[in-house]
Amino acid sequence: MKRNTIIRSGMAAISVAAIMLAGAAPGYADPIDLEGETVTLVHNVAPGGATAISAQVLADAWSKTMADHPTMVVQSVSGGALTKGIDYVMDARPDGKTLGYLAWQGTTRILDPEVLQIPFQDFGVIGGIGGSNFLFHLRTDVGGGIENRDDLVNLDSVTVGVYSPRMTQGMQTAAALDLLGVDWKFVSGMLGDGPLYAAMQRGEIDAYPATTSQYISELGDGPIASGETMAIWQMGPLEADGSMKLDPALEGVPTLGEYIEKATGKPPEGPLWDLIMYHAQSSAPVNWIIVAPPGTPQDHLDMLRTSFDEATASPDYLEAATKVYGSPPNIVHWQEMTKIISDVQNTSEDIKDTMRQLVERIEQ
Template sequence: MVNRGILWAAVALAFAVTGSASGQDSFYKGKTLRIIVATSPGGGYDTYSRVIARHFGRHIPGNPTVAVENMPGAAQMIGANHVYKISKPDGLTIGHFIGGLFLQQLLGKPGIEFDAAKFGYVGVPAQDNYALGLSKTVGITTIEQWLSAKTVVKFGGLGPGSYTDDVPKVLKEAIGLPVQVVAGYKGTADIRLAFNSGEVQGVCNAWESTKATWSKELASGDVILVLQNTPKPHLDLPNLPLAINYAKTEEGRKIIRAVVHTIGPTSRPYVLPPGTPKDRVEILRKAFMETMKDPEFLADARKAKLDVNPLDGATLEKNVREVFNLDPALVPKTREILK
């Protein structure tokens, strides 16, 4: 009797597992999963998403088609708010926007209509390392020259909440960096066009994107990297100075650590609308991490010069929650800097 009971239990479990897998297959089969990218085409966020989209569907039960839709505007808030408020929580829409918006929610930025705690988190493909680059027309090749010359350089920005804006603003306060942010561009591709036309002379960008989408400017020497904004040097940039070493005060170092250093691990989040069924969140988390290890995806990423240094959805969710643990004493100062 005991053996018969064990046998029936095993059969029931097998049917349950098969039924669950079949249900997952039937849901996604023949459907299209959209990745809404909150920037214009041609930048790093768009490039990562399009490379991921070519391979993601193979790892989702039912093998849905994966399409990318660009929804730029309002410093990426249009896309982020759309995913939160309008997209159906059915597991068929994923949002991708700058993770700096999470900090801006904490600081009470007008226009943010989402609650980061309610998104479903899928993962990040890379943890960003930010570098500042200057046009060769400025005539400055080192951070020491820049600080001593007091030359004010115009940087292209997407708007508050984006690293293109927030990092230079923090460094202006913390190390006395002579920089002026010109905000309002819809994506880093637009900033690159403005840089090449002379409209702006500086850029703050993730090195992971820069080496892919600014490869011509790097090769020609039209953009010169002068500073990186990470706790330790990127392996590709062992001799590029670290911003925190130029901080004037302990408060400046704290703000760099709290704002600049925490952006990297959360900067490229892929998220789901609130209320997405938990089983579909888990399906997409698993598929995302499988995609990150897919040899064909990795080959495509190498061709596009994209770094792959992923975090899974659970770790991303934990890191986002850490953003909201900013020292309350630093909140007013940070809000003033990043306004």
């Protein structure tokens, strides 16, 4: 059944137990025979960025642990504010030959009308992967020019590029600029690090939230080293003590909270800060959700979950993924991922209202 023909009612009331039971159908005594087959791992952003690279790293490791050791290839299905790739996997046959490596943005998709929301709980949930932090990356010739990151607060306005108006790191950036008193304009539709950096080079945007992967591979020794651009702050998931994670690859770059406190002279607070921390808690730990199409046989789904866990624990995967992200990846197993899906579906109305107000301004 097509996603846009499904009537989705009462999603916020779905229990963790119901989610864990969803996404798989009985009927197969054994996993699907994949000997000699090709399994396509679909991601939903443009080729060439952190998503594409990290998907390939997973595919290389997963093909070694998956039953029958099929060939695994990575395919980009981008567009539609990331929904085309999600729909592609949602509508795929549950024959074992299509899997999803999806930038899910579940914390903002809850703003859709209920009948249009993506039923992530209907997928065969396999797990999730959180990469490294994002950094707010700014041209140094913006306005009258900046000499250090503290000069950001003196700018009249900043034009920021994002994947979509609901990109979580973009929403955090908009909220942070509001807290700093800096006017902003957003330009969306650039699905990945590559398109965002190209737009910056063309002068179409002044800044964007960049992945640490791009910092390591391109920005750190390139435009940042030459002084053309500057890393202003970093943002990521929360530590056990509630503080935002500092990525060791971004040495010397303050967290978003540290930057705001230094700039304003007091710790950030209020609805905008609550929104920033909500995304840090519920979205940042998982950049990509790993799924099988709805209706995937339970025995095959069990194999996929086990082989995913084995692949992401392997030394080869961890070494390669750490090179991509700049720090070890955050691996989320299927039980925890289903709980995250449920928690997101029960987000408070106050947080939703703050998000709606920001999205409306970003879309202007």
